[in-house]
Amino acid sequence: MTLRLHDTATRETRDFVPLTPGRAGIYVCGLTVQSEPHVGHVRSAVNFDVLRRWLTATGHEVDFIRNVTDIDDKILAKSAEQGVHWYALAAAMKRELDAALASINVLPPTYEPGATGHVPEIVELIEQLVARGHAYAAEDGSGDVYFDVRSWPSYGELTRQRVEDMEPAGDADPRGKRDPRDFALWKGHKSETEPATAAWPSPWGPGRPGWHIECSAMAGKYLGPAFDIHGGGVDLRFPHHENEQAQSRAAGRPFASYWLHNAWITTAGEKMSKSLGNSMLIPSVLERVRGIELRYYIVAAHYRSHVEFSFEALEEAAKAFRRIEDFLDRAGVSAVASEVPAAFAAAMDDDLGTPAAVAVVHDLVRQGNSALSTGDSAAAGIAAQVRAMLGVLGLDPADPAWAGRGSDDRLTEVVDALVRGLLEERTAAREAKDWVRADAIRDRIKAAGVEVEDTPAGPKWSV
Template identity: 60%
Template sequence: MTLRLYNSATRETTALEPVVPGRVGVYHCGLTVQGPPHIGHIRKEVVFDVLRRWLVHEGLEVTIVANVTDIDDKILQKGAEQDREWFAVAYENERALHQAYDVLGCLPPTYEPRATGHVPEMLEMIRELIDRGHAYVAGDDSGDVYFDVRSWPHYGELSNQRIDDMQAAEDAPPDGKRDPRDFALWKGHKDGEPETAAWPTPWGRGRPGWHLECSAMAAKYLGHEFDIHGGGLDLRFPHHENELAQSRAAGQAFARVWMHNAMVNLGGAKMAKSVGNTLMVSEVVKRVRPIALRYYLVAAHYRSIIEFSEESLAEAAVAWDRIEGFVRRAAELAGPGQLGDVTPAFAAALDDDLSIPAALADLQASIADGNKLISAGDIDALHPVLATVRAELDVLGLDPLAPNWNTSTGSASTEQALDVLVRALLDQRMAARAAKDFAAADAVRDQLAAAGVEVEDTPQGPRWSVN
């Protein structure tokens, strides 16, 4: 195993050494489904999708666990605001998350557990923490149970903070807490909350705290020690800090590597659910092709902030069109063929903390070589270049000839319909030129240009692309 990742826990880039040789277990925190996903959320899904594809390419067996937080204060609030059952809100947004997975070509997780389906495991963990002296039942008859942060001497190690420098945990009022920084493992049922949002426990009816959910589910599906835990950088504190503390305090080794992707910012600030519908995945893919949006989210290093703008999105779409244009031209000439292998430089780039920008630079060099071969008409030499380019794009989830981009909901049917229409006009143009009616031929070309379709005449016939 040659992959090296930046470990947020040690703040060093270290070699990945799987707990079980040949197998890698990855847990990354999924969406809290009080709303549909925006492109800031889905960046994490794309990053971990590329990680998974690379590990599989390298011959490893990969288990990906991405939870769904389907019970939470915000979900209950949304249900009340919309006068709907909280679980109806959660399920609707969970379906929107799955649609975003599909439209951007993300492989589904190996397991996608819901928090509401794992309450017994959470209660077992709370009992263990109470027995070990790291948790306590609030003394105010609220039914809350808290983790005692001062009982765990390593609390703050992930975010590199001292307890006395931390702000109070905002998950519950401080009345029943020993320390304002103590966080809720369990929340007692409150007046006005739906009865359906509560489970029986020795401390009274209630529901789980957010941090507890992920620890319990990670342990169930990946064991008490696993390889990679990840998510957006905004989760490092308090969510991942609290996960680490409660799991270690319960006697688990937990994650070996903590992997955090940077945010997608809007106007210099982290993108949030309050940004409105225009940046929801379902809306952005109406303005740019899904595969181009995936390229936009993939192209930057995962630890680099993406400053979103419509201009940068459009530039990425143009850059992607050039890559796809080469693949389709080469496939027309040489046939799609089979996937080859990646270059050593591409492999070295991904092994170096998943450095996709460096990998894309090597891919672009291969495309430049391929374009020279197309110009020279050297089709035999084009075959292996296309095989390599497609293999590298496949690792990135971007092979435009892959079945999911040609048959899925990712606008392929629209593209195929457009191709039929443009080809029909090009046939009319060719017939006009054959009849020496150049005015009619030029009129067809002008009509296509006005619609944003650029026509290139080549020895193999006319090709078209969207500007």
């Protein structure tokens, strides 16, 4: 089988052919660390984590770069509102992001560059664009430098727009621009409103990078002038990715061979975002479900499908995942199959078809449960295959990454000890034929919202 990916640039699903056989270079636009991450943010991280895992499982060595925007207009504005240093805010929100991604088992990237650590590379790239006639310093004394969209005939090719139909770029005062669609590569320092720490030296005076140039410079630094896959949320297609592609190719860099974009998680039909006030922050969500269940909820939808978020749907997904866990617990198998089933591989090779892949998992779980009920030894092999598939999806419950995860694992341990104590009392009462006491204990457990299943291996409980 050959992995086929839907390339947003060509709007075609085509075979993935890496530039270097056996290797894959992936660049994903990370977050601007201005505030706490919500469910909509982590969807992109999970989707591209699954891509990375599948490429690794199919024999590729993956160089996975995910950046962090740690200097930006929004960061400066928010830090001023809160009365804290911009870099302190960015660092604190980066820690929140790290914790959120770890809680849902997103693998750390090969490298995670920050914009502030790559100002020399950014300045060098801007200088190349100026020298090639694709960028210019503003004549209004602001110290801004802009990309000249009219100088690049292919501008708009990623999103299939004409320059004339585009909205003006709202990233800087238009007075210094030749065309209102020109976008900022470098922003001159505004000494009267911006802290001195938010400026770096450049040939055009002190200032800081524009948003779009950061990713072009960092992708080039770690993946070279040409690489395989560029990913991010569908909302980044324009202007961010359009501008990235234009400035990179205008500088003589072929840039990305494939563009992949994940869809939104919406609430009430709107993109989940901080500005809309409909954010579902990760710690709050993890008070209701475990991290592995949240990840399952995200993975079960195709990455290009919009998902309407609701706690009802999330809790239904959690129940579905618990059925998988329950089978693995009953099977008691530690082995992992060396290969995934052909149907699962076919689903993943079809543009990361995770809904169909998850359906294969559930089909095998049903077969495994039937085998367990009849004492069929095939259950062990089925469980090993289920674990192999879950590993690709980042959902294997036995993955050490899940150890210590959850809304409160210490609390879980305490509850487990208490429930098991009651179950032992119930077992003793039943052995003594004290049915009244046994039933009373059972009712007490049930009233607490705990369900007990009597199995050949002894009673098991679940919330």
